[in-house]
Amino acid sequence: MAEKSRKVLFGLYNDEEDLKTAVKTAMKDHLDIMDVYSPFPVHGLDPILGLKESRLHILGFVYGSIGAMFGFLFMTWVFTTDWPIVFGGKPFWSVPAFIPITFEMTILFAAWGMTLTFYTICGMWPGVSTKTLDNRITDDKFCIAFDVTGSNDQDNLNRFFKQTGAAEVNLKTVNW
């Protein structure tokens, strides 16, 4: 994605309850929130913000199923087709003995698949430039940010921040 310069107006709140109230107000006033940042997951924020539930866990199931199939079918192929060997007089296709490895492969695929998907869809990898608005957002400040590039109507937003009790309001130009 081409980097472009954007103007971001953001307010910092001191408490997650203030943040939730503010987001509620913003949604009611149809303000176009760019993003909300917090130092820890604020419970109850997602429905206010209108975020749909993450579908990551569905992918986890899909990855796990792939792992289970892969592990089981691979062992089946090796022991029935590629190189059948009799172990302890048991059948070539000794399903109960395949259970532990099938299980481990399920977990392995689900965990790695989900984690890699998580980092990919969040755009997080070693070496990506950090999109920090304020250093205190990972410490004790809760932030609501608006994209105000090319807009002259900042009074409305400033009023909103004042009304909802933001501790600080800043304007920053970023290259995201």
Next chain:
Amino acid sequence: MSQPVAPVRHVLIEGNKTYHQITEDLVSPTERTPTREWIVAFSLSAVFLSLYLFTIVWTVWKGIGEWGANRTINWAWDITNFVWWIGIGHAGTLISAILLLFRQRWRTGVNRAAEAMTIFAVICAGQFPIFHMGRVWLAFFIFPFPNTRGPLWVNFNSPLLWDVFAISTYFSVSLLFWYTGLVPDLATVRDRATGFRRKVYETFSFGWTGAAKHWQRWESLSLVLAGISTPLVLSVHTIVSFDFATSVIPGWHTTIFPPYFVAGAIFSGFAMVQTLMVLTRKVLRLEEYITLNHIESMNKVIVLTGTIVGVAYLTELFIAWYSGYVYEQFAFYNRVTGIYWWAYFGMMFCNVVSPQLFWSRKIRRSIWWTFFLSIVVNIGMWFERFVIIGTTLARDYLPSSWSYYNPTWVEIGIYTGTIGLFFFCYLIFVRVAPVVAIAEVKSILKVAGDQYIGPNARARHAASGEKTSVKAEKED
């Protein structure tokens, strides 16, 4: 949702912290110059790490004959140590995964360090089977890969191969779980740093911003990883016990092994967490985050799992007698009264008798007792594995091949060396990353800190002076 709540909610974060103070307290140990205690501990573990490297090179150079293991007792200290370390690792996943599913808030104080401990313990555990292979440069043969010998595949029916899959899956999944939890906290460290240090933490925090959607996905990921780590951790020690239980050796061939091994693993793991936490909270001055309530909770887990292990020992003895099978009866008679009777006695005393002291609230909440008993339990769990492995093999079916086993200095060096390796890794960890999960502690501050003002708050309870009854109450 209506659910039973405790009459008094214990405070898990003391000292009326603000969010900023939490950051300050938990990040500053990585920013200060190392304390003298840290330097002494680090040097000491470096010495033992060098001993480990020396004895391992010695083993590889001269061969496994340098160990005391012989043709009768072919699994000895190495496998004992392997199972011991793997067991220690289990507490980390238990705290981070199972307690997350049970919504136990006290996990936030200790989960990060316990998960790190898991990873280091599994690294230590892995050393033993790998070097026991002898020709360690061919260790990759244990993985099924297309090769020019057919291809000739590994034996997927063998519990030893299940172990390979279980341990490697366990290691990599624990690593993902731990690191993903660590990313937001590394971002906190990053945002306080400047210059080169900031660059380093920028790389390791993957560009974390704390956006609402990211947090939502992060929580979803943590929950699912916890959900799949729970059966994983139970499977790992179950499969380790299969190494023994699927054999036809009397004393090993028992169906009680999987649950008994898992309980023992949790038992020894919590003991090691206690050993580390008692030291860590003191040295890094984290008494307000790893409180006596945390220590007491873990001691309760120790007395529970210790008792389960005790029941398992007695069940084994009873079933051996009740089976009417002379070889099984002999195996256990030999364990209790045979050449290694002292190991059996040590196991019984350290694992079954000593944790019963934790029924006393005073002892549960005493730092010194906790530290002392955590060491005793770890010794006991080491004896348990030695009793199962060494004692059983020393007296097998054929009296002419009966033997005795003594460790050589090489084996002692490797074992004490892995303890050095473990502490070496742990001490580096406490210097570079927050040892308590910052974001998670902040998220429970209002419900488990001194600030909590609900109907079952400690302050209110103390003020009213009357006993509040346990009742179902709405909780949001």
